[in-house]
Amino acid sequence: DVKVTQSSRYLVKRTGEKVFLECVQDMDHENMFWYRQDPGLGLRLIYFSYDVKMKEKGDIPEGYSVSREKKERFSLILESASTNQTSMYLCASSSVGQGVPGELFFGEGSRLTVL
Amino acid sequence: QKEVEQNSGPLSVPEGAIASLNCTYSDRVSQSFFWYRQYSGKSPELIMSIYSNGDKEDGRFTAQLNKASQYVSLLIRDSQPSDSATYLCAVNLGNNFNKFYFGSGTKLNVKP
Numbered sequence: 001d002v003k004v005t006q007s008s009r010y011l012v013k014r015t016g017e018k019v020f021l022e023c024v025q026d027m028d029h030e031n032m033f034w035y036r037q038d039p040g041l042g043l044r045l046i047y048f049s050y051d052v053k054m055k056e057k058g059d060i061p062e063g064y065s066v067s068r069e070k071k072e073r074f075s076l077i078l079e080s081a082s083t084n085q086t087s088m089y090l091c092a093s094s095s096v097g098q099g100v101p102g103e104l105f106f107g108e109g110s111r112l113t114v115l
Numbered sequence: 116q117k118e119v120e121q122n123s124g125p126l127s128v129p130e131g132a133i134a135s136l137n138c139t140y141s142d143r144v145s146q147s148f149f150w151y152r153q154y155s156g157k158s159p160e161l162i163m164s165i166y167s168n169g170d171k172e173d174g175r176f177t178a179q180l181n182k183a184s185q186y187v188s189l190l191i192r193d194s195q196p197s198d199s200a201t202y203l204c205a206v207n208l209g210n211n212f213n214k215f216y217f218g219s220g221t222k223l224n225v226k227p
């Protein structure tokens with residue numbers, strides 16, 4: 001089974017702190033994603049990566065950066081956390097499909113609270 | 116207008132009934148459609164994917180796609196209390212395999 005592991009299930013941080021959220025997948029997937037999920041807004045894409053050291057902005061990249069130094073690991077960085085970044089963060093991975101998008105496999109999520 | 120729209124619910128159905136979940140999308144070039152189930156406090160998991168017009172059945176689940184009407188639905192037959200969850204519709208445009216748009220989800224309650 002595909003496993004996507006997020007380093008922290010629950011975090012509480014203070015405004016202005018730097019926050020690292022890490023994600024590791026064990027299925028050699030090319031694509032990795034970071035979403036945030038907020039009530040009534042669904043899942044919104046922050047960043048995705050289609051290869052090592054490659055990244056593209058999603059729909060809401062402001063205030064976030066990412067790092068992918070190894071194929072299995074994709075990190076989300078909040079340079080200076082703000083209260084409006086309080087959310088559930090979901091990491092996902094997928095393989096490159098043969099003519100169709102691959103299924104997204106999600107991690108368990110990291111619930112971040114910024115005080 | 117949101118790219119993917121779902122009724123937030125909750126949709127309540129009695130055990131054994133058919134639950135019908137609906138989703139509309141705005142972009143006519145959308146190519147691929149997915150239904151994810153998310154239990155409270157858990158992450159989404161894929162139930163069905165559908166790529167062409169018509170019905171696709173998998174056990175108690177049937178996905179229906181009508182590209183002309185920009186409409187995709189999920190039917191759950193013989194609903195069970197364990198089906199109680201939020202169901203997310205996701206759409207992929209096709210010109211970018213990495214771009215999935217998610218609806219905000221419909222909460223389903225199946226009452227014993």
